[in-house]
Amino acid sequence: MYRMVFSRFLDGRFVASRTYVVRQHAISTGRSKKLSASPPSFARTRSHLACRTTAGAALAAVPRSTILCRGRAGHASGRRKKMELVTHKKFKNGRLMPWGKGTVVSGAKGTVYLCGNTATSDDYDPASKKGGGFAGDAAAQWRGVLGNIKSDLEELGSGLDHLIRLTFFVRGPFPDGGVLSSPNFRLDVLDAFFAEHCPKHCSYNNPPPSEVIGVAALAQADIVIEIVAVAALPD
Structure with missing residues (x-):
């Protein structure tokens, strides 16, 4: 089973999108479900996802799944390190x-x-x-x-x-x-x-x-x- 969260970013900053799409594949049945939710109700979807935006950074939490976060911190990590x-x-x-x-x-x-x-x-x-x-x-x-x-x-x-x-x-x-x-x-x-x-x-x-x-x-x-x-x- 895997779940993916797609978010929009502009110049390294999180921009709250109108809809979030989650595809859930059940290996045992081969069925696929597609769930859409607006940001206010995103945390109440069946997959118990939570999305928060803080100071220009986005955190997408998915149960038993890899967390991928990009925002101000992610942008800073791409800067050149001191020699x-x-x-x-x-x-x-x-x-x-x-x-x-x-x-x-x-x-x-x-x-x-x-x-x-x-x-x-x-x-x-x-x-x-x-x-x-x-x-x-x-x-x-x-x-x-x-x-x-x-x-x-x-x-x-x-x-x-x-x-x-x-x-x-x-x-x-x-x-x-x-x-x-x-x-x-x-x-x-x-x-x-x-x-x-x-x-x-x-x-x-x-x-x-x-x-x-x-x-x-x-x-x-x-x-x-x-x-x-x-x-x-x-x-």
Whole structure:
């Protein structure tokens, strides 16, 4: 046996309709009854239904049946939730790793995917392959790249606080064969930058997930680091 109640809504608010239609199917007999009632007498129908309207919300109660209610509360439940970003720490044998396990984002308006950032100079022209040099050493390039990422995220409506992921492309040499041995990998500069602008992302606090990839060359001969950032876009 099932019963259904149909009500009219306008802009998320209940509007009392003139008639309510209830169809009751009896499986044992195969018969079908159709009952109609106006709002004042709706509670006195055989199926003992009750319908009340309070402050723009409707409650339809049906004995031994599912209750479906929509009104102001239902409309509010469809609103966008406040963004929440949680970065989970990565541990090995109880030791905190300098990269996060993963970032879980909910309620974000969108996602910002930045291009690969390098510390090329303002005269960089990739089409003519002219300019783009950077006179600084690896540490200076890291600071320049991280500063670019901060500015780009803020310009696009996000920020360092909403970082989801980082990818580091580090140019060799690699003395022991691993990327972390390269003099161009500067975790100390990364931590110093975050300590100043967003302390929670320091490698000893709660760093975002990241990848470190070694490469033989980057866009220009004197570029030693390129970083790609992904961040959430809050409301």
